[in-house]
Amino acid sequence: MSDQGNHTYRLIKRKILFAALEKYGKDTPSNAIAKILYRDYPEFFTSKEMARGHIRLYRGKSGKDHRNTIVTTKYYKNEKV
Numbered sequence: 172m173s174d175q176g177n178h179t180y181r182l183i184k185r186k187i188l189f190a191a192l193e194k195y196g197k198d199t200p201s202n203a204i205a206k207i208l209y210r211d212y213p214e215f216f217t218s219k220e221m222a223r224g225h226i227r228l229y230r231g232k233s234g235k236d237h238r239n240t241i242v243t244t245k246y247y248k249n250e251k252v
Contacts (some may be wrong), residue, residue, distance in 0.1 A: 184215045188225055201226040 186220045195204050202243065205223035208216045216222035 174210065180215075187212055187215055188229065192226070192229060201232070210214075
């Protein structure tokens with residue numbers, strides 16, 4: 172895949188992920204959303220764990236170093252008090 176094709180693929184994948192995060196909200200477990208993404212978009216999420224990893228990244232649950240590199244904090248899931 173060319174660099175342009177790879178970039179387009181990543182943008183589509185991100186749009187799918189963001190749409191799912193919007194639809195299911197912050198209270199739906201990452202694992203549940205991952206199952207849906209893997210079932211509905213296997214060409215973009217080749218395993219449930221891959222989908223879950225992306226969800227965790229955009230929810231701010233993949234460690235401090237990763238939180239500094241993502242494009243939005245809109246989907247961060249707050250810690251329970």
